[in-house]
Amino acid sequence: MPLGEALLVIAAGLILLTAAAIWRSFRRQHTEQLRRRYGEEYARVLAAAASRSRGEPAASMRNSHPSAVRIRPVVPTEAxxxxxxxxxxxxxFSHHPEEALRxxxxxxxxxxxxxGFSTGDSRQRYEDLTVxxxxxxxxxxxxxxxxxxxERGAASQDDMRRAMQHYERVVDELLRADVRAAPSVPAPKGDRSQRGFSPRQAAARS
Structure with a gap:
């Protein structure tokens, strides 16, 4: 092989190796970003997809989905x-925990x-929240x-208390990041404030 052609082959090989190294580095960074952002959900999506090549695009699509609609802050009056x-x-919750949970x-x-999140079922809400x-x-x-x-009669009192605590944190999360100066809200008579709410204490006082 002439020297010129040999040099071209070597150069082409080096370019391919460099491109492959850059791609692997990009994939590692992308994977780490998804893992940090989605946590347990990243592992769940990957497991459901059976491979990283199919699972990571699915996780990325969740990132792009809510941007297709206009997510807006909650204004103070709404808060x-x-x-x-x-x-x-x-x-x-103290006297009617099932109804309160619903x-x-x-x-x-x-x-x-x-x-402004999409008006879907609970699964869609969950996927929107993961972003x-x-x-x-x-x-x-x-x-x-x-x-x-x-609804199947398979939830205990402790289950319902924990669920209410979870819902409280979700409400706080959906309000906290956007509302800067919401007016104070007069508490209903006998109110245990929102942030200090404990379903266990509520049940104990009933």
Missing amino acids: ASIQREWAEITNH RADQLIGRIMTMR DHGVAAQLYRAAHDVVLRL
Whole structure:
């Protein structure tokens, strides 16, 4: 082989090796970003997809999905109404935990619709939450699972208390990042404040 052709072959090989190294580095960084962002959800999507090459695009699509709609902040007046309703729900939990839990689940759906998330079922809500609210998504799924078990008569009092605590954190997460100066909300008579709510304490006082 002439020297010139040999040099071209070597150069082409070096270019391919360099491109492959850059691609591997990009994939590692992309994988790490997805793992940090989605946590347990990343592992679940990968397991469901049976391979990283199919699972990572699925996780990335979740990142792009909510941007297709306009997610907006909750304005102070809306936040005040939500906080007032949440206080009423927590008070109701003492004597009617099943109904309070269902109302809490419905409230999460209304908040998400209010903010512009897609109006889907609980699975869609969960997937939307995974994009920017990974922890809240896990809590929502666990709490909603209790609601489903409640309909089958398979949820204990402890299950319902934990679910209410999860829902409280989801409400806080959906409000906290956007509302800078929400007005204070007059608490209903006998109210245990939203942030200090403990379903276990509520049940103990009933």
